[in-house]
Amino acid sequence: MGGCPQSNIELDNKRQQLADRLAAIAHPHRLQILEELGRADCVCCGEVVSRLPIAQSTVSQHLKILAKAGLVEVNSAGQKSLYRVNAIAVRTLLEDVSSLQACCRAAGKIEDLEDI
Amino acid sequence: MGGCPQSNIELDNKRQQLADRLAAIAHPHRLQILEELGRADCVCCGEVVSRLPIAQSTVSQHLKILAKAGLVEVNSAGQKSLYRVNAIAVRTLLEDVSSLQACCRAAGKIEDLEDI
DNA sequence: GCCATTTATCGCTTAGCGACGATAAATATT
DNA sequence: AATATTTATCGTCGCTAAGCGATAAATGGC
Numbered sequence: 001m002g003g004c005p006q007s008n009i010e011l012d013n014k015r016q017q018l019a020d021r022l023a024a025i026a027h028p029h030r031l032q033i034l035e036e037l038g039r040a041d042c043v044c045c046g047e048v049v050s051r052l053p054i055a056q057s058t059v060s061q062h063l064k065i066l067a068k069a070g071l072v073e074v075n076s077a078g079q080k081s082l083y084r085v086n087a088i089a090v091r092t093l094l095e096d097v098s099s100l101q102a103c104c105r106a107a108g109k110i111e112d113l114e115d116i
Numbered sequence: 117m118g119g120c121p122q123s124n125i126e127l128d129n130k131r132q133q134l135a136d137r138l139a140a141i142a143h144p145h146r147l148q149i150l151e152e153l154g155r156a157d158c159v160c161c162g163e164v165v166s167r168l169p170i171a172q173s174t175v176s177q178h179l180k181i182l183a184k185a186g187l188v189e190v191n192s193a194g195q196k197s198l199y200r201v202n203a204i205a206v207r208t209l210l211e212d213v214s215s216l217q218a219c220c221r222a223a224g225k226i227e228d229l230e231d232i
Numbered sequence: 233g234c235c236a237t238t239t240a241t242c243g244c245t246t247a248g249c250g251a252c253g254a255t256a257a258a259t260a261t262t
Numbered sequence: 263a264a265t266a267t268t269t270a271t272c273g274t275c276g277c278t279a280a281g282c283g284a285t286a287a288a289t290g291g292c
Contacts, residue, residue, distance in 0.1 A: 015144040022142035028131040
């Protein structure tokens with residue numbers, strides 16, 4: 001899956017998408033939020049707020065950013081909003097990042113690292 | 117290596133560092149630059165400029181950002197500066213990202229993805 | 233219906249990114 | 263020595279991110 005030959009526009013779009021998802025996790029507080037979400041199954045906004053040193057509005061925005069990137073899913077349950085990690089999206093992101101150096105080149109450099 | 121128990125400050129620092137490295141690659145042009153560098157062994161700045169649709173000064177800044185993050189190494193050779201991917205740093209980054217959901221929780225969720 | 237709780241949104245300020253052109257700095261070339 | 267080439271840096275502009283407090287919106291409980 002995910003063969004190499006694509007048009008330049010498609011490649012640009014893929015890079016843009018990947019960059020967007022990377023930007024979503026390129027923030028210490030959002031990384032911490034992902035950790036907190038990963039620790040439990042479902043976490044509501046307030047619980048995250050109680051564990052981070054930032055305001056509730058800020059946490060809500062971070063959660064929105066993560067959700068927009070697809071890395072987190074929301075389910076409203078009564079007053080609360082329950083957030084959970086989208087493990088598939090996270091895995092896909094990891095695969096896309098790791099294929100950065102795998103696609104379109106002889107992947108010899110990486111194997112050389114085994115003996116370090 | 118890389119055991120879990122750490123102080124909060126250390127964890128904050130680790131998250132900040134990871135966020136910095138992620139921010140370095142969270143840009144479509146920098147992703148493309150990494151691809152171009154990965155395609156060859158050593159690439160000079162001008163070669164990158166000829167392959168990207170942005171100005172030379174901008175490329176130079178992007179390369180500087182990647183170098184500052186440690187993902188790229190520089191060697192000045194005459195007038196030129198030769199850039200190459202730091203494969204070790206890239207691999208470390210991948211490991212750090214993937215340990216996001218592995219550390220400090222029962223890693224059951226991910227394995228469940230096998231059958232999708 | 234009224235109040236409390238929880239979350240999302242709005243308005244604002246501050247800081248930093250991304251892009252460019254112009255120019256400095258370093259090295260080749262003739 | 264003078265010129266060309268290559269890269270790095272500077273200054274500037276526009277824009278978006280990140281944070282906050284205040285407030286709206288939605289739901290639960292009394």
